[in-house]
Amino acid sequence: MAADQVVVIGGGPAGMMAAGTAGExxxxVLLVEKNKRLGRKLLITGKGRCNLTNITDIEGMIANIPVNGKFLYSAFHRxxxxxxxxxxxxxxxxTKVERGGRVFPASDRSLDVLRAFExxxxxxxxxxxxxxxxxxLVEEGRVCGVKLASGEFLPAGRVIIAxxxxxxxxxxxxxxxxxxxxALGHTITPLKPALVPLEAATPWVREVQGLSLRNVAIRVLTTEGKTIYTDFGExxxxxxGVSGPIVLSASTHLAPNTxxxxxxxxxxxxxxxxxxxxxxxxxxxxxxxxxxxALDDLLPRALIPVIVTLAGIPPDKPVNQITRAxxxxxxxxxxxxxxxxxxxRPLTEAIVTAGGVSVKEINPATMESKLVKGLYFAGEVIDVNAYTGGFNLQIAFSTGYLAGSNC
Incomplete structure (x- = not known):
């Protein structure tokens, strides 16, 4: 193995894109993956269907990345x-396009995405x-290799962390x-769960577990009554508690234990x-x-007993006797x-991690570290995260491509 080789650490979507791009x-290129198989997390994304990207324009992409979205302009353009x-x-x-501009493999199988990468x-x-x-490992401000847990040393002139x-x-x-x-001096922005379900204390929520609501609007308010997030969907x-696409997106704006x-x-x-x-x-x-x-046309069956109780109207009251009030x-x-x-819910249950390597220490045009020559970053390890809808995988692909193109 030559000292000028590229070592990519991580065999997820960003790492595979970076490795393949550099190889072409x-x-x-040597791709180092801790699992016996590449793309394990990729296989479970989108409930196994793999929401690859979204057909919105670049401004729409940035609008769906609430944390450091502007850092990704170069990557998304490239x-x-x-x-x-x-x-x-x-x-x-x-591929095919579904509701909300979400792009999926036509087969609906994430395994086919992994096979394409292979x-x-x-x-x-x-x-x-x-x-x-x-x-x-670094010598005179430049990467020179990677050390493995086995003790093996991999010489490298460039390293991509993905x-x-x-x-x-x-x-x-x-x-x-x-x-x-x-360990190389980079700042790690504090980590917290993003795109994670929310825990609820309201007792009736457990009575309707498994119920999915479509085409509803939500508002999330602080205890003081300030609205911090609104959305529409499922x-x-x-x-x-609660989960689903609009809840997961809302979680990005919420603080833990609050x-x-x-x-x-x-x-x-x-x-x-x-x-x-x-x-x-x-x-x-x-x-x-x-x-x-009398509410069958209005509400899902599972929700009717809850609404009846909360409305404070006697359940057996004849409809023609219900008052205007x-x-x-x-x-x-x-x-x-x-x-x-x-x-x-815990970080271990989150779809993505908020926080990570500070974007202030990464060149947005190349994904190279500003602190260490020959060191690059791609994907979720960077302090960027997006809402649901294919945007997080687009981040992985675009940053992986940029790192692989410049290493």
Whole structure:
């Protein structure tokens, strides 16, 4: 192995893209992965379907990256979402676009994404070895190699750290890259879970676990009443609280071990006045029914007992006897169903890790360290993270491509 070789640490999406890109430029590349197989976390992304990217424009990409999004302008310009789609098509993997501009493999199989990468790496003559990097070695301000836990030394003129974050540690994401970078003098922005479910203290939430709500609007408020996040889309009730795409995105803005109010608008397409008219029509339609049997057109079945209880209207009260005040109280509840949030789920359950290697110490045009010559970063190890919708994988692909193109 030559001293001028490139060693890529981490065989996830960013590492594979970086290694293959460098290999196609004629570099001698060694990809070091701690697992016996590449892409373990990639295989579980998007519930096994792998949301590769999003078809929005670059400004739309940046808008979906609440932490250090502007740092990624160069990366996104050099390797766009269309480049991602073309890349996979070139390796025999067609894609499709779904709701919200999300791009998936046409097969709905993340395994096919990994196989496309394996073809790419083989074509680029990237050598792959299993090992755990414990140190990046430096001489006179420049990397000179990588030391493995086995004691083996890998000479290298350039090293790319693409080890991922701390989320889903069972896939091998155990924060190795942060330790490697910190040992070389890099600042590690404090780590916290991002895109993580929320824990709730509201008792009725557990009664509806498994219920998914679509096309709802949410607001997250502090205990003082300040709105800190709003969104529209799909959410899910669980045994511990709430999850789903809009909840995961909201979590990026929340602090651990802090209480919040989650307000759910079950009928965001209707104003309060329009909803009241809708209730009047439904009650006229079911005039001979009692209250708890008159909401089937309005709500998911699992949620009806909860709404009936919270509305404070006797469940067996005939619909034609419900007063205007009771109807308006019901309408206000449907427009503002509240859940008490008491914290984030652990970092180990997060889809991605917030925090990481400070972007102030990385050249955004090349992904090279500003502190150590020949050291590059790619993917989740960098202090950038995005909402759901394909944006985090786009970050991995774009930063991996940029690192591989410049090393």
């Amino acid at each position: 430029r004629g570099r001698s 390797f766009t979402n269309q480049d991602v789609i073309a890349f996979f098509a070139g390796w025999g993997l067609p 073809k790419f790496l083989a074509h680029a003559r990237v050598r792959i070895m299993t090992g755990v990097a414990v140190a990046v 080890t991922g974050g701390c989320s889903y540690p069972q896939t091998g994401s155990t924060g190795d890259g942060y330790r490697l970078a910190a 959410m899910l009730f669980t045994h511990f 209480k919040y109010r989650l307000v759910i608008d079950l009928k965001p397409a209707l104003t309060a006045e329009q909803l009241d008219l809708r209730l009047q029509r439904d009650f006229a339609k079911y005039a001979r029914r009692v209250f708890h049997n 009771e109807r308006e109280r019901l309408g206000a509840l449907l427009k503002g169903l509240e859940v008490e949030i008491v914290g984030l």
